[in-house]
Amino acid sequence: MIQAALIGAGSRGMFAYASYALKRPDEVQFVAVAEPNEEKRALFAKLHNIPPENQFSSWQELLAQPQLCEALLICTQDTQHFEPTMAALDKGYQILLEKPMSPDPLESLQMAEKAERLGRILTICHGMRYSTYYSTLKQLIDERIVGRLISIQWNENVGFWHQAHSFVRGNWRNSKESSPMILQKCCHDMDMLQWLVGGQCLKISSFGSLTHFTPANAPEGSTLRCTDGCQVEHECPYSALKLYYNDKDEWPAKVVALEPDREVRLKALQEGPYGRCVYHCDNDVVDHQVANLLFDNEVTVAFTMTAFTNEISRTFKIMGTAGEIRGNHKWNEIEIIHFSGKRQVIHPERVEGGHDGADTLIMRDFLRQVRSGTAGRTSAMESARSHLIAFAAEHSRLTGQTVIMENYINELKVTQ
Template identity: 50%
Template sequence: MHQITAVLVGAGARGRFVYGAYAQKYPDQLQIVAVAEPDGERRSIAAEEYRLSSDRLYASWEQLLADRQIADIAIIATQDRMHYAPTLKALALGYDVLLEKPMSPDIDEVIGMAEASVKHNRLLIVSHVLRYTPFWSKIKELIVSGRVGRVVSVQLSENVGYFHMAHSFVRGNWSRSEETSPMILQKSCHDMDILSWLIDKRCLKISSYGSLLHFRPEHAPPGSTIRCTDGCAVERRCPYSAIRIYEEAETQEWTRFIANDPSPEAVRQALREGPFGRCVYRCDNNVVDHQVVNMEFEEGVTASFTMSGFSHDISRTVQIMGTLGEIRGCMEKGEIALYPFGEEGCLVPVSVEEGGHGGGDEGLVREFLKDVRSRRRESGQGLTSAGASVQSHLMAFAAERSRLEDGHSVLIMERNLIGGSTQ
């Protein structure tokens, strides 16, 4: 096993706390040799954490990817609408690319990136991390084994968590669809991808409903203020209080995302001046806080998906109904129950791994590095290759279109790609 070198484009939350953290934890596997990041403070942190000299720190991806390849791979962890151009340039320079999800909120860019990976014979792996978890891998194994017969219907629920909803999709970077992506694409493309992978058939049509129901100005309680730090009369009993979530939390799970400096003074300044101190009812957000999606796949297989920002925890539950049996599971608890018809049901052992997304974050990087070492660059290779990821993106696009058209059914049209086709 030889060390893989990487350039990191975007040193924000995912760039630093997932990919950068992996390089620090497993230096024999991955070394970050250059970083592109517009925020000067983050560049300074990157210089210290990855031991980079000033000539390996860049204010933009254009500077980093200007002329020649300087590492084995490129990790692109920029915002959703900043994926296309650096990905195409990195592929053209000869990098294998690990790309944050979603690929892009533009369907032509999604197709273009998938085609470019084939054209340049480079790996382009999308961070659909759930496929790399022990939980979902075991469920896929049970389906493939035939224990439940032919899959007839699947129900999947994503419980976003009230605090995650407030942090990321009301106050945070993904609160406005025109600046990033619709909720079904940004947050729930993981779920569209898992459904596509488990069912393993083309999705033909979709209908969807959802809205921004709660986090609106008219729902602001009497006595509330623009910011939680402005003397809000209801702050102490508000579950969405920024002071409670960021300053008084037992861990820094969310605090680390609002200030590069974790000191109490820096956190309080971030709440007074930055977006994360705002009242959740007085933000400029417009993405939905709940949504349901119904899908029909080939051969009459159906699936339903529910996303809600109103849950006490962050979790996913699934029910898979087949002709010979049923599977029920809860990802966060690592619980999978198998019920073969006519037999006693049983619990299926599955490990619960530490780390983000049930071990999927580390699993993604680990498998990508293996693919790079083995030079698996044939079209469609890689568990979450760009080609494999196109269908889930098209499903998300169709779901959002249906939601905006009052739930009207949307057909998913086939889109041809170089080296193959997908829908």
């Protein structure tokens, strides 16, 4: 059985990944935790029976100890990934790191290079690669079921309420405090597209902006908080009372308060970030963005990310020389349309766990890597390269220039 430690006991660390140990105690046991929030730290320690001497209020305290175990999960906020990862690699830990690697492109490269140099495992939580749905899609493309791959249309449908929760009110609302939207939300997509295409991105251009979630669009009668007597709260699809307070005992309400006590939750909405009007937050990340990508095997990709969808899903059309593949991840459906007229519909097998089982499968694969010392589905360097596509897209959006990836990477290395 593998022993592991967790740095960052937020919702991803505590519920998405470490919960695997509660279901498979014969495979992994958590023996230490570092988390500055006392309530979260205490809850995680209670769930995993972690003794007081292995409960730390910071990653620095945990990593100051002699190496406590083999495996380490780092699930801190985006800007707090680089330092603990670099220190933990030196310490000898095998690491599962929440995405994105870092909001800085050079730091992402440096982490990957160090893991490679030291021969350590550094697996990035690009869970989509582990999903049975996308694994099936990759197999179909590699088998040339629709001939040679030529073009992809790919949509990241964020969903109106998810945008409001995570990218307007939540932890990833402000690029200076976390990451640009194209990195934080869409590094999954950039990684997936690189994997599916099976090539290296040569050029990228991108456009987008924050258009809707601004004070200029606040409806008449709105207030700074949904709990301040807002006159339009009843009709507003972004009402914090609807999303977090009324009969809500699951995610995302648990982000507001771990316990479902109504008094505690109301106080959190009155004082915390999730009770704010979506038109009066300190958000600056885009609410829609497009990117065009050219790969070295001549495949082109048209990517769209938008907040303004009802469903939270990824949809796509993959065009080959002999047909098309269309899909909607939310429906777990892949449709193959052959130019001959034949049609097939595939519903990949589902696995228990978050993100259609991807959270379970990435933990399973990470533990297999630690046990066997063999490579995982993706390397840290490959993850860093897909991150660089996202960074280049943001550079293009801000400058209006088409980015040539080779030049962009060389310029980064000059500053190293």
